[in-house]
Amino acid sequence: MVPAQRPTYSVIAKAAGVSEATVSRVLNGDESVHPDRAKRVQDAVDKLGYRKNRVASALASGRSGLIAVVIDDDLSVFSDPFWGTVTSGVSRILSENGLHTVLMVSPVGSVDGGVAHYLKSGEVDGAIFFVLHSDALVNNLKKTGLPMVITGTPHSSMDIPFVDTDxxxxxxxxxxxxxxxxxxxxxxxxxxxxxxxxxxxxxxxxxxxxxxxxxxxxxxxxxxxxxxxxxxxxxxxxxxxxxxxxxxxxxxxxxxxxxxxxxxxxxxxxxxxxxxxxxxxxxxxxxxxxxxxxxxxDVVALGEAAGSLMIAQLNGEDVKPIITPTELIIRASA
Amino acid sequence: MVPAQRPTYSVIAKAAGVSEATVSRVLNGDESVHPDRAKRVQDAVDKLGYRKNRVASALASGRSGLIAVVIDDDLSVFSDPFWGTVTSGVSRILSENGLHTVLMVSPVGSVDGGVAHYLKSGEVDGAIFFVLHSDALVNNLKKTGLPMVITGTPHSSMDIPFVDTDxxxxxxxxxxxxxxxxxxxxxxxxxxxxxxxxxxxxxxxxxxxxxxxxxxxxxxxxxxxxxxxxxxxxxxxxxxxxxxxxxxxxxxxxxxxxxxxxxxxxxxxxxxxxxxxxxxxxxxxxxxxxxxxxxxxDVVALGEAAGSLMIAQLNGEDVKPIITPTELIIRASA
DNA sequence: ACTACCCGCGAAACCGCTTTCACGAAGTCT
DNA sequence: AGACTTCGTGAAAGCGGTTTCGCGGGTAGT
Incomplete structure (x- = not known):
């Protein structure tokens, strides 16, 4: 089967009668393009069903559009529905903002293993941690300037935004x-x-x-x-x-x-x-x-809070910890 | 903070006294490089702590090293520990093979939404689905030639490899x-x-x-x-x-x-x-x-089976469905 | 000894998008 | 009116790898 070659900037540019640079500007919401030309580009994009190649975009811009969710090995193994639920909340919020979630399970207590390297390597734009016993990994990563969010209250009070249940x-x-x-x-x-x-x-x-x-x-x-x-x-x-x-x-x-x-x-x-x-x-x-x-x-809300804290950081906004409320459910035992 | 600029091929090549092409060959396991030069390259890599930029690599080679795990929206929302556990198995196997897991939650029943587009766009090398009620998305994607694995038995018998419990x-x-x-x-x-x-x-x-x-x-x-x-x-x-x-x-x-x-x-x-x-x-x-x-x-095993089926496919091997065994656990209720 | 191959390797094109830079046109200020 | 900005735009240089192509030298065949 011939994989219907996806169009590139050069095709769009030709179709719209503008330069590739202009195409890029339009697609990235640069205001400085004249509305008429912007429209021509937009039309060409629509007509040709163009979709940006994220990889190329990431290489050129240095932004990958990927957010890592880092889970301790034992957390996941214990098949606690908690983290899965949080992650789904995170994922929902992120994808609404054009970002994708990459899952990483880190061997518990590992401060400088493969996960750390990966995160340092700049292949993700941010990382969300589920902190349980140790903040070591997070601390280690802090100096890289990678945007991070912690789910759960950190032990030491680093100024890294976190979300937690009340x-x-x-x-x-x-x-x-x-x-x-x-x-x-x-x-x-x-x-x-x-x-x-x-x-x-x-x-x-x-x-x-x-x-x-x-x-x-x-x-x-x-x-x-x-x-x-x-x-x-x-x-x-x-x-x-x-x-x-x-x-x-x-x-x-x-x-x-x-x-x-x-x-x-x-x-x-x-x-x-x-x-x-x-x-x-x-x-x-x-x-x-x-x-x-x-x-x-509300575990899903917790995940969503984590996701939105990440988004806010990426947008350069000031972020404060989010504490999600709890609710007393009265049943028969008390 | 000055982000300690990561070395690139050009640095390695210079240090090892070879061309960038040779560096690439060595790093990708091309046998045809003379052992001596290969060693020189390897030494330079070790010494400089070089780590390949996945994004650049993906752009040039067309392989992203990313495998999508697609989960129905309602599956996740139901906070069933099942999928989390499977995913952790998948993730383990994939990362052992140098691949990363990207999580995608797809609105249930969506055949042609954002997820489908993303998968079609070639930004992942394969996709693992948790099929529940419908095979529609999978069917839709089948013709793209994207390597896929289904977790659970598909409804219609497409020739897509799947894993399931017995x-x-x-x-x-x-x-x-x-x-x-x-x-x-x-x-x-x-x-x-x-x-x-x-x-x-x-x-x-x-x-x-x-x-x-x-x-x-x-x-x-x-x-x-x-x-x-x-x-x-x-x-x-x-x-x-x-x-x-x-x-x-x-x-x-x-x-x-x-x-x-x-x-x-x-x-x-x-x-x-x-x-x-x-x-x-x-x-x-x-x-x-x-x-x-x-x-x-054994849910983890199921995930691992799914992961290995994906690896096998990526290697061009023939794959057959995997049915993982069950075990009767006798406790007090019967 | 001469042509035909093969092998290891480097030069260079290329992947598709972003971004800097500079240029011409239009607007602003004395 | 001339000099100085400002603005929209295109050309082109990357981003950091991969891969094709072809070259030079060594091996093999006759």
Whole structure:
């Protein structure tokens, strides 16, 4: 099959009776071209179905139109729907702005591997990171001047724009809800405390707790790791050390679900004896019995925020971090 | 900051005392260069830390080194961890072969939108599709000669290589397991029957059923849509129309989980009264109580298979569809 | 020993678009 | 009216590789 040779500038220029330079100007929105000639070019473009060759354009201009989304290896492997959802939000926004998303999975903790090289090589116009445990890669790249956006709150406060869910506020309102429901002894099962999100959620819990005038008894704060098992484990521990616990705020739904299971196995009624609040509004929140009261975060919105922050940067605008709101979803568990 | 100008061929060529053409040959593995000169070039490359500019290379050679992964809009929005996981498998294999993954979300059902244009424009060397309901886009692109791979079994039998899980075999062995456990009246909750996977899983169920010598009673086959709600809905229906049902094969874990929930709410014991088998071995299979017996599919392997099929095609090799095996995971629900 | 090949290699064209530069025409200022 | 800008435009030089083409020298055939 003869691949219908795509037209080039030279063809368009000839058809419109102008120079290639003018074609380029028109196609790049240069205002200085006389409207008449601009129209002639536009007509030729339409008529011939011209589409710019991005590669050639990238070579000449130094802008590739590609934005990298960098994902830690273990993040992806854990098949957490979270990153996929965020990425789809990012991708939507970017493509609306004529940019494309290239996906890169970086071996976890790699500061100077292939991904770093690729990003440094100028083949992408920007990079969006999902930061979990370490900011090292991002820091390493910072001095290259590559526009970057971080999804999640960075550990060290570099002045790199980031987007994040309102972890603090969400945790605060979740805990507050427990308090309002009459809970007197509220425990917290944190997420992997090496992540900023887990810390912020813990802080939200503490804040709400503090407002009651008390401070959490020793052992009421359990350091989990976001896994189902850690939820189960800590629920078991709690029941031993604090048999009178009547509320649990878990840093994600998975741990909350684990906790509920153990609670029930050990003869506690949820929510009658112990009320449980999770975080994320993941699928499991709906399937757990009783269904989990939880803090919903809008993951797609988070991705879109990341994308728009990138766009803004590319346009040279000033950018500020974006914190997306959460929502308390009341179901049966609290 | 002065961006440490990356060296170009001309620098390498000078340093090695050869022509740019020779540099190119060495870097592209052309055997015809004398080993001594090749070594000189290689040394210069190492010493100067040279890295090829992909964009320039793409322009000159017509090969971009980019492979598109095309995802239906609704697939992604449903935050199904499935596609993310597949993509990570794809991405791994591709990057091992010096290729990069660009993500594209295509508005569902769009046959000739921006994505199609982009793919036709020759800016990617190949495309991997996640086909759900329609082959239209793929068909449309077929005549361009773009190397393509489909994830999932296509509806119409075009001769485009695809990879898929052994849906039939998995469903067969799942149903068989129910039979072996002594179930007499086994229902099937299918997935969205507009997908080939759902059809194949139904066929697997039917095959196992047939081998018992009977045929499913009317109403034992319920057309679901992979959602939690449809699982719940059909379980409720089943209990009404066939109160004596003692086994359910659901086309995915989500529906199985929904079914289990309803069964329990309605006073049936799982697995004592009704045994349930799911499909996927998703996270929810482990978190549901009782944990789901299910058919595990290796999603990462599926992605890797798709990636390798693409590589093979790019190398001009003959490619055949790849069907990845499934595995029966026995837990508590059956 | 002479022509016919083959092989390794460099010169140069080329991929398709962007951007600088300079030029002529038109407008502005004394 | 002459000198100085400003403005729209085209010619041409890249961007950094790849690839064709052909040359010179060595090998082989007769």
């Amino acid at each position: 972890n603090f506020g969400g945790a605060y309102s979740g805990t507050k809800h427990l308090i309002n429901q009459g809970c007197k002894k509220i425990a917290c099962i944190t997420g992997d405390i090496g992540t900023t999100a887990a810390k912020q959620r813990l802080d939200g819990y503490l804040q709400a707790f503090r407002e009651t005038g008390g401070i959490p008894a020793k052992g009421l704060i359990c350091e989990g790791d976001y896994s189902l098992e850690s939820g189960m484990h800590h629920a078991r521990m709690l029941l031993e050390t604090h048999p009178d616990v009547d509320g649990i705020f878990a840093s994600n739904d998975l741990m909350a679900a684990g906790a509920v299971t153990v609670l029930q196995d050990l003869g506690r009624l949820v929510p009658e004896d112990v009320k449980v609040v999770g975080f994320d509004d993941a699928l499991i929140a709906q399937t757990t019995r009783p269904a989990l009261t939880t803090i919903r975060q | 849906n039939f075999g998995g469903a067969y062995s799942g149903t068989k397991h129910l039979i072996n456990q002594g179930c007499k009246k086994i229902a099937c909750i299918t997935g969205d029957i507009g997908t080939t996977a759902a059809k194949q899983r139904l066929d697997g169920y039917l095959q196992a059923f047939r081998e018992t010598g009977g045929i499913p009673a009317k109403g034992l086959i319920c057309e679901g849509d992979y959602s939690l709600e449809s699982g719940m809905h059909h379980a409720r229906m089943l209990l009404e129309t066939h109160p004596d049902v003692d086994g359910i094969f659901a086309s995915n874990d989500l529906m199985a989980a929904g079914a289990v929930t309803v069964l329990q709410d309605l006073g049936r014991l799982v697995p004592e009264d009704v045994k349930v088998v799911g499909f996927d071995d998703a996270l929810i299979a482990q978190t549901t109580r009782p944990a789901l017996t299910t058919i595990r599919q």
